[in-house]
Amino acid sequence: MKRKILLLNGPNINMLGTREREVYGSSTLKDVEELVVQTAEGKGFAVECYQSNDEGKLIDRIHAAFQKLEGIVFNPAAYSHTSIAIHDAIKSVHLPVVEVHISNIFARENFRHESITARACIGQITGMGVYGYKLATLALINKIEREEDAID
Ligand code: DHK
Numbered sequence: 001m002k003r004k005i006l007l008l009n010g011p012n013i014n015m016l017g018t019r020e021r022e023v024y025g026s027s028t029l030k031d032v033e034e035l036v037v038q039t040a041e042g043k044g045f046a047v048e049c050y051q052s053n054d055e056g057k058l059i060d061r062i063h064a065a066f067q068k069l070e071g072i073v074f075n076p077a078a079y080s081h082t083s084i085a086i087h088d089a090i091k092s093v094h095l096p097v098v099e100v101h102i103s104n105i106f107a108r109e110n111f112r113h114e115s116i117t118a119r120a121c122i123g124q125i126t127g128m129g130v131y132g133y134k135l136a137t138l139a140l141i142n143k144i145e146r147e148e149d150a151i152d
Pocket of ligand 1: 011012013075077078079100101102103104105112
């Protein structure tokens, strides 16, 4: 069976392509999901895709990945800046998580400069547009494969 990662997207990412196009561009969530699936499949991994506007549902999905999936590409969107609960959920599953932001959060309002959730992640990609999801997928898979090598 193919190894699997999760692509998780938080609030308002379902509105990509429509919302603030000058900030987030014209790609849709479907485009993002296709990009990640294609990138992961090229490396022999399958992808589960999930988006929610609800903090609790995102946490449930992180928990559901425990001991089932290999890692998570995650855009927690606005919850990055507020959610200790999501931070703790990431910590609780012992999985590598790469945080993605489409926009450069450091070049925007002060309230976006801190990411609480990124503290629980192996790394963060910010400001590279939707292409950041591809970079995050490659970085995550690289990490998973490197850890497997270390076990051998
Ligand atoms: C997406 C959001 O919805 C914002 O709340 C974050 C992030 C930035 C992004 O760039 O993908 O501040």
